[in-house]
Amino acid sequence: xxxxxxxxxxxxxxxxxKENAERVLADFGITPxxxxxxxxxxxxxxxxxxLELKRNKSMTESISDKDEKASDKMNQKDSKGGVxxxxxxxxxx
Numbered sequence: 001x002x003x004x005x006x007x008x009x010x011x012x013x014x015x016x017x018k019e020n021a022e023r024v025l026a027d028f029g030i031t032p033x034x035x036x037x038x039x040x041x042x043x044x045x046x047x048x049x050x051l052e053l054k055r056n057k058s059m060t061e062s063i064s065d066k067d068e069k070a071s072d073k074m075n076q077k078d079s080k081g082g083v084x085x086x087x088x089x090x091x092x093x
Contacts, residue, residue, distance in 0.1 A: 009036065 018032075025035050042050040 021035075022032055025032060030038075039050070
């Protein structure tokens with residue numbers, strides 16, 4: 001990767017987490033910049049985050065409930081049993 005094709009990435013991270021991670025990376029001979037580049041490369045190659053991410057069950061249920069309520073408000077039945085779909089003005093469906 002040439003220098004002119006790189007960008008600087010500034011992040012905030014817990015000091016102790018940074019220090020501990022950098023110790024582990026150093027054991028592998030990997031710089032923090034290389035580790036981030038490796039992470040980004042895996043994201044692009046897999047087209048997904050390379051670690052398993054899970055949501056708290058109650059959070060997932062809460063989000064699902066909110067989505068269902070919003071959907072109910074948007075799609076109300078008319079007197080003939082048909083669905084009225086409410087859309088913002090100037091929106092084509």
